[in-house]
Amino acid sequence: MNSIRDKVAVIGVGCSRFGENFDLSYEDMIVDATYEAYKDAGIDPKDIQAAWLGTVNPEIGSLADPLRLFDIPITRVENYCASGLDAFRNGCLAVASGMYDIALVVGAEKMRDSPPNDTLVASVYHHSHPLLNKGMSYIGFFGMCANVYREKYGLSEETLARVAVKSHHNGALNPRAFFQREIDVKTVMDSPMMAHPLRLLHCAPVTDGAAAAIITRKELAKNFRNDYVLVKGLGMSVSTGFNINFNPNYDFLTFRSTQIAAKSAYEQAGIKDPRKEISFAEVHDCFSITEILNYENLGFCGPGEGKRFIDEGVASLEGDLPVNPSGGLKSFGHPIGASGVRMIYEITKQLQGKCGPRQVKNAKLGLAHNLGGTGIAVGVTILGNQ
Amino acid sequence: MPFTSLPILWREQKQDLALYGVKCRKCGAIQYPRRRVCLDCQSKDDFDDVRLGRRGKIASFTAEYTMPTPDLPLGMAVVDLDGGGRVFVQVTDCDPEAVKIGQAVELVFRVLHESKGLYNYFWKCRPVEEAVK
Numbered sequence: 124m125n126s127i128r129d130k131v132a133v134i135g136v137g138c139s140r141f142g143e144n145f146d147l148s149y150e151d152m153i154v155d156a157t158y159e160a161y162k163d164a165g166i167d168p169k170d171i172q173a174a175w176l177g178t179v180n181p182e183i184g185s186l187a188d189p190l191r192l193f194d195i196p197i198t199r200v201e202n203y204c205a206s207g208l209d210a211f212r213n214g215c216l217a218v219a220s221g222m223y224d225i226a227l228v229v230g231a232e233k234m235r236d237s238p239p240n241d242t243l244v245a246s247v248y249h250h251s252h253p254l255l256n257k258g259m260s261y262i263g264f265f266g267m268c269a270n271v272y273r274e275k276y277g278l279s280e281e282t283l284a285r286v287a288v289k290s291h292h293n294g295a296l297n298p299r300a301f302f303q304r305e306i307d308v309k310t311v312m313d314s315p316m317m318a319h320p321l322r323l324l325h326c327a328p329v330t331d332g333a334a335a336a337i338i339t340r341k342e343l344a345k346n347f348r349n350d351y352v353l354v355k356g357l358g359m360s361v362s363t364g365f366n367i368n369f370n371p372n373y374d375f376l377t378f379r380s381t382q383i384a385a386k387s388a389y390e391q392a393g394i395k396d397p398r399k400e401i402s403f404a405e406v407h408d409c410f411s412i413t414e415i416l417n418y419e420n421l422g423f424c425g426p427g428e429g430k431r432f433i434d435e436g437v438a439s440l441e442g443d444l445p446v447n448p449s450g451g452l453k454s455f456g457h458p459i460g461a462s463g464v465r466m467i468y469e470i471t472k473q474l475q476g477k478c479g480p481r482q483v484k485n486a487k488l489g490l491a492h493n494l495g496g497t498g499i500a501v502g503v504t505i506l507g508n509q
Numbered sequence: 510m511p512f513t514s515l516p517i518l519w520r521e522q523k524q525d526l527a528l529y530g531v532k533c534r535k536c537g538a539i540q541y542p543r544r545r546v547c548l549d550c551q552s553k554d555d556f557d558d559v560r561l562g563r564r565g566k567i568a569s570f571t572a573e574y575t576m577p578t579p580d581l582p583l584g585m586a587v588v589d590l591d592g593g594g595r596v597f598v599q600v601t602d603c604d605p606e607a608v609k610i611g612q613a614v615e616l617v618f619r620v621l622h623e624s625k626g627l628y629n630y631f632w633k634c635r636p637v638e639e640a641v642k
Contacts, residue, residue, distance in 0.1 A: 244575045253513040254525050254631040255542060257621055258576060258585045258599050266571035267587060274610045319572040319582070319606055368587050368597035369541055370548065375569050 126391035130219040131354040132344035133506065134337050135164025136468040141332035141455040142301035149233040150189030152333035157190055157229055160335035164347050168192060171337075172223040175200055177210030177230040178460035186229055200460075203495025204407070205359075206230065207463020208502030211336060212357045218338050225343075230464030231333035234456075243329070259368065262326060262410060264497045266318035267368075269412040271375035273320070276427040278415075280320075284311035285433050286411035287324050290447055293440055294454025296481040301330050302454045325411040330456025334464035336471070350508070352471045355488065358388030358503040367497045378498035381420035385492070388503040389422075392488070397422050401505075403445040403473060403483040405466035407494035408452050414438075417492060418446070421503070445483045448473060463502060466491035474508045510624040518627065523558070528616070528632060530594045531556035539593035563616045564637065565590035572605040582606065588614055588634050602635040613637040 137159030139152040147155075161168060168190065174197045178184035186197050200210040207230030214228040244260045251257070272278050288308055294300035306324065314323040344351040362380035367373050385397070394400045406421070408414035415429035423444060424432055432438050438446035449455065449469040452462060470489035472478050491504040521542075523529045530541035536550040539559055546553050565588040572582035584605020587597050600608060601619065608614075614634040621631040 245577045248511060248577055250512050253511065253517055253624075253629050254521075254621060256597060257511070257631065258573060258578075258583050259597065260573060260575055262575060263571040263573045263585055266573075267569035267585075270571065270610060271569045315574070316572075316582075317574050319570075366542060366597075369595055371539075371589065371593070371595040372549070 127215060127219055127357045128355050128391050128393070129341055129353050131215045131338055132341050132351040133354070133467065133471050134339055134344055134347040134351050135160040135162070135166065136337070136471045137163060137335040138299055138465055138468045139333040141299065141458065141465070142330050143235050144331040145235065147331065149183050149231060152331060153186065153189045153229055153231050156231070156333040156335040157227065160227070160337050164337040166225065166337060166347070170225050171195060171227045172225055173197070173217060174227040174229065175210040175214040176460070177206035177228070177463060178232060179203070179206055180232060183233065184231070202500045204409070204457065204459050205463060205493040205495035205500045205502045206460040207334070208466070208491060208493035208504055209359060209463070209500070210460070211464060211467055211504060212359055212502060214338055215354050215357055218340055221340070225337065225339050227335065227337055228464060229333060229335045230461040232458035232460045233331050234329050234458050235331050255366070256368065260318065261497070262321055263318040264368070265410040265412050266321045268375045268416060269320050272412060272415070275376065276430065278430055280312050281308055282430045282433055283325065283411050284308040286408070286414050287311050287453055289433065289439055290408060290451045290453035293448050293481055294450025296479070297450050297454065300450040300454040301328060301456050302450070321410055321412065327409050327452035328456040330458055332455065332458040332461040332465065334461050334468045336464060336467050350475045352474045352506050352508055354504070355507045356388035356391035356503070356505040358384035358386070358391070359501070360384040360387070361500045363497070363499050365496065365499065367499070376416060376419070376426065378416065378420050378494065378501065380498055380501035381417065381492065381494060381503070384501045384503040385421045388505050392505045392507070394488070394505070398424065398444060400488060401444060401490050402486045402488050403448055404490040404492065405449060405451065405469050406446055406492040407462070408447055409457055409494070413494065414446070414451070417494070421490070421492060440481060440483065448478065448481050448483050463491065463493035466493065467504065467506070470506045474506060511622045511629070513624045513627050513629050515627065518629070525631060528561045529558050530561050532559040541594045541596060561594045561596070562591040565614060567608055567610055567612045567614055568595065569610060570600065570605070570608050584608065586614070586634055596632065598631070599633045600635065601633040608636065
């Protein structure tokens with residue numbers, strides 16, 4: 124297999140407001156994110172030769188209509204919660220092929236035109252198989268992971284709460300985040316139970332949002348800017364189906380899809396020791412336990428050591444390997460198709476040194492990790508400055 | 510009202526009502542729900558039907574407060590069945606937050622929901638001790 128390393132460059136990024144955007148439509152957010160990216164790259168809409176849209180909602184997802192971007196190929200990508208990074212991956216592969224010089228990748232989702240408990244949980248309950256998985260939700264699934272982690276390795280309520288505290292700390296420094304305030308351990312532990320043992324403040328909120336990236340071949344990138352960012356590795360793995368809870372091989376601690384996608388991305392990027400070589404990461408922290416499992420599955424530490432990553436401050440903004448300097452899904456919410464592209468936005472800005480008070484030190488290689496469904500599909504993307 | 514479908518219930522009656530899984534003739538893996546390709550060795554259409562055990566142990570569990578159901582919390586458990594196979598079912602007849610990993614449970618046949626004029630029966634689990642009372 125060939126590597127994507129140093130073939131594709133990100134030359135512009137944009138990000139809409141994330142939150143309860145009752146005043147913005149799906150189309151409004153796509154326009155906000157994309158036109159910021161156009162401006163960042165210094166290009167005109169007419170320069171776009173192909174586009175990809177990561178979105179999950181089947182009814183409303185269109186890029187051509189809000190952007191009036193007609194007469195070019197546009198592809199919608201749906202791959203569970205990893206739709207954003209998978210759209211980015213598909214765009215990069217097309218640009219690397221030489222078929223298109225400049226391409227647009229957008230991730231977008233409108234979640235809050237319905238009340239939050241009328242979206243994901245209810246739709247899975249009401250529209251899935253009549254009998255199998257009846258009562259399954261994503262938070263319940265990750266609650267079961269947390270219960271096994273507690274049983275096997277021990278995991279205090281305080282440590283689990285500290286994941287959310289860290290994210291809120293970073294989100295408070297980010298003017299684009301939905302939650303821009305600090306919280307403490309007690310507030311998390313006093314919040315209502317949602318799916319045992321996960322409480323409300325262990326969960327990413329349900330929000331609206333969109334993000335965009337403009338990509339080109341490396342040789343063309345310097346025509347647009349000097350501080351372009353290079354794609355170093357693109358990993359993607361689908362390692363289970365929706366029925367993971369019926370799979371006797373599943374241990375509730377290991378997402379093979381993360382492990383395989385990460386291994387592939389590390390090989391392409393020439394990374395031997397991710398703990399030492401990755402400068403910072405944006406990982407899929409849909410629930411606090413998920414972030415701890417991500418550290419282990421991405422190879423940042425061994426099995427059972429993820430909790431120490433939090434307790435010893437390794438993943439904090441000032442730590443050795445800052446994780447979710449943006450504030451993560453916890454602070455931005457998770458508009459499903461948007462999250463992966465929002466990670467690309469954060470990593471690009473960090474690598475360009477433009478993140479102000481949340482800027483990480485010595486940002487050379489940044490990793491994005493986008494986990495879909497019950498660990499079904501995972502994308503891992505590594506970006507680096509030249 | 511949860512989705513239901515007469516063709517699905519008819520097509521899957523042996524799987525869903527009689528709780529039959531399949532056992533791979535090549536590698537011996539017992540799997541549920543039924544698929545045509547083996548989970549472990551990917552051999553195709555090479556299975557024997559197998560009636561799954563009605564008792565097992567809890568592999569993990571949760572108690573759901575977010576479900577659109579009237580009786581919360583809704584207990585959910587993954588159960589490793591005696592004799593092989595794993596199912597994911599609702600927990601019943603006990604406090605769903607008091608169950609433990611490794612606890613012995615038995616499967617019981619219950620109405621899961623009623624929709625489109627159909628009683629949708631499926632399996633739930635309850636602690637074995639409760640059954641003795």
